[in-house]
Amino acid sequence: MKLNRRNIHRDLGYFYIGLIISFAFSGILMNHREHWHPEKYTVETKSIQVKLPEESQISEQYAENLGKELGIDDKIRRHGVKKGTFKISFEKHDVEIDMKTGKGEIVAFKKTPIISQTMKLHKSTSNWWIYYSDIFGISLITIAITGAIMITHGKNTFARRGWKLAVAGVVIPLLVLFLIG
Known part of the structure; x- marks a missing residue:
């Protein structure tokens, strides 16, 4: 060559x-x-109702414990409050809860092949x-x-x-x- x-x-x-x-x-x-999370697709969505503390009392430990109470046992990735919504991201679940009403949902997902x-x-x-x-x-x-x-x-x-x-x-x-x- x-x-x-x-x-x-x-x-x-x-x-x-x-x-x-x-x-x-x-x-x-x-x-x-x-706009969308291309790595994962929804397997199941479940509505929840929880009583949340004041935003200033929400910590990573609180988010982790809430996840356990909700039956989520995978590793927490991040949490935060944005525009009145408390969001927790786990390896295989996302949780979003309205800070005022306590209504939210748990989305379980798998990796997209x-x-x-x-x-x-x-x-x-x-x-x-x-x-x-x-x-x-x-x-x-x-x-x-x-x-x-x-x-x-x-x-x-x-x-x-x-x-x-x-x-x-x-x-x-x-x-x-x-x-x-």
Whole structure:
């Protein structure tokens, strides 16, 4: 095999196609996690009625104990009060209770097959995965550069046309970061 930009571009693309699709797919899902939780799906919803203390008395220990009283035995992840609703997130359950009325619900869920595994890739902190991801990132840079310089003749070269699109591709995220930040 001849080692040139076209072959490098092609072979890295082939090698990483599954990871590129997986990261792109789970990235899209993570972009919308505020509206729905793509990692889990509801198995059962149960209405509850409880008497809550004042918001200032709600602690992690209280949330943990309330979970046990409600029959939830999985590990607590977080809790808090937001817009008049007391929320507790457990590994396999979510609890939401109205602070004024004490009415709420327990939602039991399971991990969504395939989707939860691909999203785990984005969140993994294992050393070997971080190094593999770093190599993947370097390979994506290589794929981008070799793709940009692959066409050397004609009106669609990087020097004549591609650089304008590349600048636009950099400017748009920078504008978004500037406007958000």
